[in-house]
Amino acid sequence: MEQKKNNKAMHITLWIAKGLLAAMFIMAGFMKATQPVDALAESLVWVTSTPLGLVRFIGVSELLGGIGLLLPAILRIKPFLTIWAALGIGAIMLLAAIFHGSRGEFEAIGFNVFILAIALFIAWGRSKKAPISAK
Numbered sequence: 001m002e003q004k005k006n007n008k009a010m011h012i013t014l015w016i017a018k019g020l021l022a023a024m025f026i027m028a029g030f031m032k033a034t035q036p037v038d039a040l041a042e043s044l045v046w047v048t049s050t051p052l053g054l055v056r057f058i059g060v061s062e063l064l065g066g067i068g069l070l071l072p073a074i075l076r077i078k079p080f081l082t083i084w085a086a087l088g089i090g091a092i093m094l095l096a097a098i099f100h101g102s103r104g105e106f107e108a109i110g111f112n113v114f115i116l117a118i119a120l121f122i123a124w125g126r127s128k129k130a131p132i133s134a135k
Helices: 002-034 037-041 045-049 052-075 080-102 106-129
Strands: none
Touching: 002 052, 002 080, 002 106, 037 045, 037 052, 052 080, 080 106
16 A cells, blocks of 8 residues: 555656646747747857857757657557656757856756756656556
8 A cells, every 4th residue: 555655656756847847848948949049148158159059959859859758658558758858868968968068157057967866866767666668
């Protein structure tokens, strides 16, 4: 009984983490993929000195990562893709930390590491503690 209760709590915790992370990445990705550089530069100073193609690529990657966190699990079609999406988001955050470090923007790295930790928690939780079975 206790094990089932713990598993349910983990399942709920993972859904909350996935939902929040997906919402953040879908919004941020959509913004980077579609907004003009001038509008992006108001909140993301680094886009003015970064090639537009890279900014759009980052946006599309974030958008797809956010969708990948939710859609396979909700539809229960290939739910293991949720794990890959979480690992992909982790890779994005690792690369973002390196990028910000190379630019001397060390204040941004803490947030990157925090999001990386959440993404790795989701990947671990969905692969080991509370996997979702396919239809």
